[in-house]
Amino acid sequence: MTGPLIPMGVIPETWNNVIALIIGIGFGFALEASGFSSSRKIMGTFFGYDFVVLRVFFTAAITAMSGIIYFDFMGWMDASMLYINPYYVSSAITGGLVMGAGFALGGFCPGTSFCGVAIGKIDAMIFSAGLFVGIFIFSEIYPLFEKMYNSGNLGGAMIYDMLGLSKGVFAFLLIIVAIGMFYAATFVEKKVKKVDY
Amino acid sequence: MNKNYIFLTILAVVIGLGILIMPETKHDNQIKPVDLLIAIDDPSRFLSTDVITDRLVKKDPTLLLIDVRTASQFNSFSIPGAINIPLDSILARSTAEIMGNKDLDKVFYSNADVTSDQAWIINKRLGYKAIYVLQGGVNKWFNTIVINEIPADTEPVEIIELYQFRKGACQYFFGNNETGSVKESNAAPKKAVVITKKATGASAGGGC
């Protein structure tokens, strides 16, 4: 049984929505149980009192990455069939910068805000409402961004290709860097004054 | 610090080392040798001359005949509507565009089965779909469609019908000696060209 299952036709497309719901439940549970439903806990990463975002984010990325690489090697999964988001240089960076500002103001990102909504955080609900409005505004003023949105398309570029490394070397470095960051985070947490939330 | 974290760090580094020493898997669309052998052993890739002729006469736009013989052989005689891709240029980039067109049934032919089948095997290995071989090649096509002996009246109905079909197809391609044949013979190959053009248009569209 080689994955990805739906593109390979192992699971019919009609199951798509059911699978989406189940995966969403897992996603929501993992986020909420780690504390991503609390904006103050999330913001701890940026002030150094609680690095939960850094830990969860990098552990998740490394787990999924190793899984994909190992499964690909063992022939259980065809990594070349995975969808790679196209890389548009300027719009990715600008979008990231705008999102960072939104992160600092709102204290949520879209996924975590839905988690906050689920447990009754009013600020999360307002954040989600803002999300709708933001996307609506973007769509309305899209002609202004159109040029930037479509410029500098590098397609489904891979980071290790851009850096001139092999996939294995980059993945290994990522794991080492992440472990280093985890230790640094623990160190910083001890130094920074605890914040009650 | 919790001792477990040291253990977990080591475990994570070991997993990372595994990734580091793992050779990168190559992803091409080539089918596995074992699957290729199964495909070679499966005769369903062979289409009979009558089937192909029927589709040619019906101007099937999804049919693309590919002549893998040399250009000189192609120019001296070829099945109407075919395009010429000699075997040695079967891996050229322009060929890949045609092969990648999923809407076309690509049928290789040569004088007999051998060269066309070799072209088929190479393309099958590269993972192309909807590729076939004309069974018997031009020789058989010529000797069944162009040259056909009138069966005796005592033959079964099927054989007589087959003869009539072949005779009709032959007249469609090359005209006959009855009056009014000039126009017909002129028109038929031209139409065959139209089929090819449609096909190429489709392949260009798919490639772009």
Next chain:
Amino acid sequence: MKNNKRDGTFYINPYLGGILLGLVLFATYYITGRGLGASGAVKSTVVTAVHAVAPSHAEESGYYSKFLSDDASPMNNWLVFEVLGVIIGGFISGTIYGRLKLKVEHSPKITDKRRLIAAASGGLLFGIGSQLARGCTSGAALSGMAVLSASGIITMMAIFGSAYLFSWIFKKLWI
């Protein structure tokens, strides 16, 4: 111990949470061949809503029309069901750990109103940014990192870099 679990302050080990999230992400890739996402669901909803209210406007607009096709409604989208699942999953976890409570969470130094205004503007910016970058933290950054795509890692660095910068500017909102 059991009391502790129910009082709303219990969180699982963040590394365990990360592994759970990573397994969910891996399962998503293994089953569907695509990553997770959240902002895409909002986009689908917005597109559907605009299309329902002003169909001609949606069809003429350069952006909406990208996501409108004749046969399938954009609402019938993988991500919409996934986000519904996120809400259900969050609710389950909130129930287990006793965190279900209607409240506005903010620093004691600011008022509810200020927190809500900040949240609304944050959501707005996130909405705009996620469309520009073709995905949000989960869709572009996390899923992109799992497959080591350039867009994922660049977007992740841009988000966290600018969030570090802006969080010091808006420090008063948080501590």
Next chain:
Amino acid sequence: MNELNKTLRLTIAVVAIALVFVIGLLTFQKPEVEYKLTPDVALSHLTDVNLMVNVEQAQEIIRQNDANMIFIDVRNPISFGRDHIEKAINIPLRELLDKSSLKLLRSLNEKGKTMVIYGETPQQASGAWMMLQQTGFQNTKMLNGSYTELGSKSDKTAAMFSETPMIDMEALKTLTSAAPVTEVQNTPSAKKTVIPAKVETSKGGGC
């Protein structure tokens, strides 16, 4: 931060994941056969005359009884049982890449034997030969002819399989010249129109 001190479930999870990887790697087997030639090289071998054996050469090999030349019969066992070249080894086409066949072929390869593949038709031999060539058996040749040809010198039905053009141009001429004169002129012109179509194809493909 007391959640950081609870590591039992985390350890179990990480160990479980690592175990999946380890089990996967332990059960991982390299495929028995892999392509050793790129498609381009394989294609170039198709036109290599040194890798072909025609009927006369094959008959010569049989006469000389050269110990370094081994005939591989890829026909089905029934045909092989009925009649086959002396000392030929029967490996039916579908079993060509089976473990036992590969073992045999590899041992022959190591001994430096040249294997001549023959089948019912040259097309059958060609398929088996191409398979072996591409999977790294360089010491293989194909019989460019059918098995029945080996026995008799001129077998008309067997010649049907060979790649020599058998188009009776005379018949074609009589077919077209039987029609009025104008048509004779028309037919070549009609053929010419086929050629531009070919040119256009390469254009379209290159786009």
